[in-house]
Amino acid sequence: MKIGLFIPCYIDQFYPQVGVATLELLEKLGCQVHYPDKQTCCGQPLANSGAESAATHIYRHFVQLFHTYDYIVAPSGSCTYHVRKHFDCIEQTGEVQHVRKHTLDLSEFLLDVLKIDALDSRFPYKVGLHQSCHGLRGLRLGPDSERVSQERSKLGALLGMVEGLELVDLKRPDECCGFGGTFAVNESVLSVKMGKDRIADHENSGVEVLTAGDMSCLMHLEGIIRRQGTGLHVKHIAEILNGVQL
Amino acid sequence: MMEHAQKASRFIENESRTDWHDASLWFIRTKRDRVAHNIPEWEQLRELASQIKDNVLANLDAYLEQFEAQALKNGVKVHWAADAEAHNRIVHDILAGHGVRRLVKSKSMLTEECHLNEYLSRQGIEVVDTDLGERIIQLREEPPSHIVMPAIHLKKEEIGELFYEKLHTEKGATDPAYLTEAARRHLREKFVGADAAITGVNFAVAETGGVVVCTNEGNADMGVHLAPLQIHCMGIEKIIPRAADLGVFTRLLARSATGQPVTIYTSHYHRPGPGREMHIVIVDNGRSAQLGRPDFRNSLKCIRCGACMNTCPVYRRSGGHSYGYTIPGPIGSILTPGIDLKKYGDLPFASSLCGSCSDVCPVRIDIHQQLYRWRQVVVKEGGLPLVKRLVLNGAAWMLSRPAVYGFFGKLMRKAMRRLPRRFLYNRFNEWGKGRELPEPPRQSFNEWHKQNRSRS
Numbered sequence: 115m116k117i118g119l120f121i122p123c124y125i126d127q128f129y130p131q132v133g134v135a136t137l138e139l140l141e142k143l144g145c146q147v148h149y150p151d152k153q154t155c156c157g158q159p160l161a162n163s164g165a166e167s168a169a170t171h172i173y174r175h176f177v178q179l180f181h182t183y184d185y186i187v188a189p190s191g192s193c194t195y196h197v198r199k200h201f202d203c204i205e206q207t208g209e210v211q212h213v214r215k216h217t218l219d220l221s222e223f224l225l226d227v228l229k230i231d232a233l234d235s236r237f238p239y240k241v242g243l244h245q246s247c248h249g250l251r252g253l254r255l256g257p258d259s260e261r262v263s264q265e266r267s268k269l270g271a272l273l274g275m276v277e278g279l280e281l282v283d284l285k286r287p288d289e290c291c292g293f294g295g296t297f298a299v300n301e302s303v304l305s306v307k308m309g310k311d312r313i314a315d316h317e318n319s320g321v322e323v324l325t326a327g328d329m330s331c332l333m334h335l336e337g338i339i340r341r342q343g344t345g346l347h348v349k350h351i352a353e354i355l356n357g358v359q360l
Numbered sequence: 361m362m363e364h365a366q367k368a369s370r371f372i373e374n375e376s377r378t379d380w381h382d383a384s385l386w387f388i389r390t391k392r393d394r395v396a397h398n399i400p401e402w403e404q405l406r407e408l409a410s411q412i413k414d415n416v417l418a419n420l421d422a423y424l425e426q427f428e429a430q431a432l433k434n435g436v437k438v439h440w441a442a443d444a445e446a447h448n449r450i451v452h453d454i455l456a457g458h459g460v461r462r463l464v465k466s467k468s469m470l471t472e473e474c475h476l477n478e479y480l481s482r483q484g485i486e487v488v489d490t491d492l493g494e495r496i497i498q499l500r501e502e503p504p505s506h507i508v509m510p511a512i513h514l515k516k517e518e519i520g521e522l523f524y525e526k527l528h529t530e531k532g533a534t535d536p537a538y539l540t541e542a543a544r545r546h547l548r549e550k551f552v553g554a555d556a557a558i559t560g561v562n563f564a565v566a567e568t569g570g571v572v573v574c575t576n577e578g579n580a581d582m583g584v585h586l587a588p589l590q591i592h593c594m595g596i597e598k599i600i601p602r603a604a605d606l607g608v609f610t611r612l613l614a615r616s617a618t619g620q621p622v623t624i625y626t627s628h629y630h631r632p633g634p635g636r637e638m639h640i641v642i643v644d645n646g647r648s649a650q651l652g653r654p655d656f657r658n659s660l661k662c663i664r665c666g667a668c669m670n671t672c673p674v675y676r677r678s679g680g681h682s683y684g685y686t687i688p689g690p691i692g693s694i695l696t697p698g699i700d701l702k703k704y705g706d707l708p709f710a711s712s713l714c715g716s717c718s719d720v721c722p723v724r725i726d727i728h729q730q731l732y733r734w735r736q737v738v739v740k741e742g743g744l745p746l747v748k749r750l751v752l753n754g755a756a757w758m759l760s761r762p763a764v765y766g767f768f769g770k771l772m773r774k775a776m777r778r779l780p781r782r783f784l785y786n787r788f789n790e791w792g793k794g795r796e797l798p799e800p801p802r803q804s805f806n807e808w809h810k811q812n813r814s815r816s
Contacts, residue, residue: 302790
């Protein structure tokens with residue numbers, strides 16, 4: 115099985131440890147992982163700003179780099195969703211269709227392809243899971259509070275495999291954090307208010323470490339937490355699954 | 361551009377009030393969740409409703425003609441209005457023909473959309489909104505901030521103050537029961553003295569020619585039964601094919617709107633009473649243009665439950681008035697660009713695209729996908745300011761060139777580490793206004809990988 119690792123641009127630039135954790139975790143699970151080093155971005159920042167047509171060069175570049183892999187794995191529900199959902203605006207060649215079908219979020223790859231049911235990691239903390247919207251409502255990585263469904267939460271299942279980890283119940287289990295890509299700067303006051311409210315829910319519920327499947331939400335939340343100067347820790351789920359310690 | 365962002369900022373300036381507004385609407389959202397989750401077949405109901413509306417939108421012309429023929433057969437007078445102006449003129453002609461001076465109205469977002477009240481007032485006709493929330497905002501001379509709960513932005517103290525001033529209640533009264541009783545007495549007088557009643561329409565049944573109005577206060581019935589003349593104003597999209605389809609929608613509507621199993625009153629109007637007149641005004645006002653836009657047509661499935669507003673994290677923290685249109689929130693943001701792209705072009709951007717609206721929508725409108733698609737239209741039509749266009753094009757150029765991307769990434773991280781704080785957190789740095797920037801690492805993942813995993 116040929117696995118291509120896709121590390122989204124903001125993880126590449128700002129959170130390399132999340133890329134490393136993803137790579138190490140996959141390697142520990144016996145995967146041969148390739149990282150095409152000419153990769154840049156999925157194009158979402160442009161497309162969500164309305165410049166989908168300008169993003170098509172980026173889409174083609176992405177497909178050209180990744181179409182030879184059986185699976186393309188990314189530690190991001192949002193970028194994965196963008197590839198799967200929005201690469202529909204370029205010509206649907208066999209290569210494009212292959213890439214759209216086989217780009218998976220890390221949690222999907224671990225549970226649906228590798229079908230793991232145990233992990234060798236320990237994280238003895240109270241953890242709050244932020245359900246990033248594109249993973250939750252786009253990729254359906256779990257049940258959301260709006261729909262009536264019996265799905266299981268993929269991120270919840272993975273965190274359940276970590277020894278000592280206590281997953282904390284939140285008052286609002288799946289409200290948006292307010293990142294929203296360029297929304298974060300176009301509507302910065304509103305975006306920060308949404309983030310503050312999310313953080314307060316985690317803090318009031320006794321969370322010690324806030325995690326998510328998307329580093330973009332966490333970049334926003336972490337930025338607010340650092341500005342506020344409170345002690346809440348922030349870790350991407352790949353780091354926790356890979357056995358990071360505080 | 362970004363008028364919504366400015367209004368939202370002003371709204372949030374009063375943070376405790378923002379929290380109160382957010383909590384009030386979230387309370388309704390959770391009530392909705394509880395009743396929805398009590399119905400095991402909830403998702404099938406949504407799908408069914410969505411498909412019925414698909415059928416309606418695909419055959420709208422035929423259903424409208426069927427509806428008109430049935431209504432005429434029932435002795436109803438049917439009028440067609442191409443736009444708001446025609447609608448107002450038609451309504452006024454009917455009223456003038458009967459010498460109407462005083463009119464009671466039950467809640468109708470369509471007449472709000474057409475600004476009927478202002479039009480009739482200018483012609484010397486007294487219009488009284490009889491839905492409590494609508495009456496409150498009418499007395500305050502402001503637009504509704506929500507389509508189901510028009511005065512949800514107001515606190516009971518403010519309503520007490522308003523009623524003291526307008527209805528002469530006791531000063532400082534805030535007891536909801538007392539204030540409601542005062543409104544009730546005030547409205548009873550208006551009902552009794554009215555020469556005509558206008559209602560909106562929730563559903564118009566093509567098969568029977570009847571219209572259905574859902575209220576909690578019974579004010580539509582009160583108006584219609586007391587006045588000798590009744591007028592029902594409806595958008596062309598209110599059609600459902602058969603009476604048998606109605607149950608699908610009434611089960612969804614009240615649960616989605618307020619978390620009630622059903623509205624207190626579901627009133628069916630088929631024909632005028634003896635010696636009375638019943639009119640139906642069918643309004644287009646931009647709807648057929650929306651029907652002609654394949655990407656956006658299914659916004660016309662909307663049954664005006666307001667669930668997308670209650671669930672929207674943006675709406676709850678910016679208030680209905682921040683949208684600048686009768687129908688605010690996510691659904692308003694996909695309806696308005698089709699009305700005036702220049703004026704409302706910022707609304708599709710007033711969203712984090714979290715998708716909660718689409719999942720809560722009882723007729724499964726893909727609201728957040730339409731927001732995304734409207735953004736593409738706005739940019740294509742040149743709706744972005746030059747600076748943003750340049751930034752986006754620059755980013756597109758960089759992100760399709762790996763070497764350039766790597767170079768600029770490294771440069772940016774270096775600059776972020778070395779530049780003084782006051783330089784980085786300048787007034788153009790919107791991110792930095794409420795947040796810290798990420799701490800830039802010395803090595804990108806790409807650089808780390810080159811050093812540590814040279815084999816691939």
